[in-house]
Amino acid sequence: MRTVMVIPVYYSRSKKDGHAEGDAVYDHPTPIDEDGTLKRTLESIKILNNQDFQLALIVSPTSEDLTSLAKEKVRKILEEVKLDVQTFVLTPDELNQIKELAMKNNTKQEIIDIMNIKGYANVRNMCIYAAYILGAEVAVLIDDDELFEKENFMDLATEFIGGRLYGKTIDGIAGYYLNKYGNYYDDVDIEPWMTYWDRFGYKGKAFDKIIGQQPRIKLTPFAFGGAMVIHRNLFKTVPFDPNITRGEDIDYLINAKMFGFHFFLDRELSIKHLPPKKTHPVWKRFREDIYRFLYEKAKIDSQVETPNMNMVTAKDFDPYPGNFLTHELEDMIFKANIMLAMDYFSSGDVEAAKETMNNIYLSKYDAKPKFNVFQEFQRLQKDWKGLLAFTKKYMVDIREIINEAELGYVKKYEKQVFVKSMPREEIELLLKSMDFFNALEGRDVETLSAIAKIRSYPEGAYVGKSGEKVRTMRIVSNGSVRIVKEDNDGDQVELAHLKEGEYFGETMDKTFMSYVDIIAYEDSELIEIDHDELLSLVDSNPILGMRIFKMLNAKLSLKLKKLNEKYTDLTGRGQSIY
Template identity: 25%
Template sequence: MKLAMVINVYIDTKINKKNKFDHPTDFDNFENENTFVKTIASINKLRKTEDDLSLYIFAVAAGEDRSHDQEIKKKINKILRKSSYPYYLFTNSDVKQLNDYAKSRFFSVSGYPEIRNLGLIIPSLLNEDIIIQIDDDELLRKDYLMTLKRILKDNPDKYLFTAPYEKNGTTEINNKDSLKSWRKFYSMQKDMNRLMKDQSLKETLFGFGGNMIIRNELAENSLYPSGVPRGEDFSYLLANRLIYENGNPEAGIEKKNEIYKAYFSPLKELTIIHEPPAEAKSNFLFYLEKNLKRFIMEWSIFNKQDNLSVSELKNLSYYLAEMFGYDDFKSKLLDIIEEVKVNYDSKTAENFEKEILSFYDQCSKINRFELYKKDQSDYIDFLDNWKDNNEFRELLLSFKINRN
């Protein structure tokens, strides 16, 4: 079996300029601040199976900046000298090269979901069987691969798995909610209580992008919804479930196709140790804005389909239902905005209100579910068109570096 472990490394080359990433590593201080070196060390300690494991590293500078890519490659390669596994390394410039060659919008580093899609596309084109997506601030336990292989063998009819984060020694989400009207952490922990109550696999829409396991059959037939500012992991699970419930005739996908269902494994061996360099919510209002925009986008895809009800959504994820499961979502947003007005000065609150309501108005006019289904159809066609192109395959293989 061929395994691809995809690791995204986010880098800030313009430290004083706001960017889309939650906590990118400062380029100028990369050697001292990066968490990638610990991630690679944990991978090197994995108990090996007889399977072929390759690493796929996407070292992405914020803002699609390509001016430091050669230096970024040197920094990443220096760490990967100690890798026990062969690896592929892609920077923004490399993705641009692939885009120029294939003339495809799917080769993009414009945001989190677009970068995640690269981690589906390239391993799929290189015929990897299993794709494991993690980030550069996550550590794997030594039995991760052995446990993963057992779960895959025991569940040949399941194609998408998620598993927990452990942070500060616990998988519980202990953060306190800053707003009574927006119970993000409370609702996440409510999901975790259900998912962690025993050792069984459970159907879910709850997952962390840094711990996603995807069979090739699904990776070739689904993609992350574009444009989501954060939480792309949940957006991916939601989009897949909506395809399961509704089908996608344009892509030849019938309703109730089992490959689009996701399962959560609570096993400790699959639980990733999460050591982020900084908290994404350190600037709370910016964090809230990104999240509300994300949930507006998820509401606008959920609200345009017919076959998954709010009550069914709630059974799969109380968290997602709490965040956007409303017929009148605008009223919910206004409740949150009113609480922001109490806690922030009038000018800041006014700008926040304008930004959120303007974004809501834009999204409410768009049928994001139809757009996603069109993207999915185009994505499947794109992979079909390029899968057997030997010249393009050789180009992708040119990014591989073998290790002894």
């Protein structure tokens, strides 16, 4: 199961320069002149006993003019850590190259706008977008202020994803955070003003119910963005909502549920969370919560019956965040802000008290969305599908951009597809050693070796794409490839996983069009015989041609029957796929 771990990294101007107008606002970005927490997170990856994944770092500077400095910062950290994991670094520079490609090909502006690396939800979208580009079946989202403590974390993360439980598909797995004390509660002190805003109390109840009790796997009303496992079928369909400024992780769970996907929490999947101390005042953090919950409530309230979507309610997410999505929300906001303002007044902080009272005003006249949130998310979801369709169409070009951003220091393979230099005698010996050519005589194989090529494909490279004419016969000599097809719902169906000695592209019909994608599952070498060269050989040696075509027709007939039967079994559709 191809897995990509994705870690967003946030950088700000130096402490001396501070925040500038127009800069993105994050909780605790790393000043560009400081080390931050990324290095310790990457170092902790070394304890994982399963490192069969790719790593993507999504670099989000608070201002694009910091991009070069941020990329260099990450490069130096990677050089120091020296992970044995293929690593890609996606910054605004790479994203701008993909945007330029989209503009040249007349892609809708709304689709281009999704490629945004500023703001939490946008960054999360670029996390799953990077996973899509890299061909992931599973995206594992981690944050840069966390530490792996479980050696089997990646095995746990992928153990259930994509399966079924209680009659439901397991589309997402939520892990959870352990604080510095080793427990799963928020590291906060409960204060009197929280009487009417008992967010941490309700979170505690939810955590005790979902994390603290058996069984190990259960449906969950909450999720954490830094411990989230998402199956390809889900992230191909549902994006994060950029219109929410905080709480994008739980909002994603709400979005997923609307589209019929399911999140389960795994009690075993924990990670240590050690964030820097928060510097924003309480009134400001409260204001962010006000905007967040009013937005999510508006999304639920504005739902209408829609084909292929489910109506959800606040109760579906009890006890948290459901208790903050009901009709009582505005009353809770009013009472809690009055109490917090009184606390500020009693301590002599008049300005903070004014800002707290302003929260009440903003909750009435600014925080409530001025647009139909549900309809806007439906539009976004369609544009997200459009982005992935554009990406699939121009995947070769986009992978070249991403490959240039590979900054890992242990290279597992050459990045480019290339013809391997091999003497004809070695090619002949290779062909004779393969069962595929057993039906031919030795001299026939010797003749074929003159036109056969050995081509190497790196993991994830496209060997063939849907919509292309089939012009080459290929036999897997080393590694393996996947044959996949998207069904009418846009879900990827794996039809075959071809290993050493298996083959494809043997039809000699020049008009034959492939209806599948063929992707290198791992570093692979394929024996390739061009159809035109084979036909020229047949013209010069008809007897050899008869033997070859007899062999190929028998193999093709059998394989077509098997693949079509499998596609019909998986999808219930009888369409020919190859």
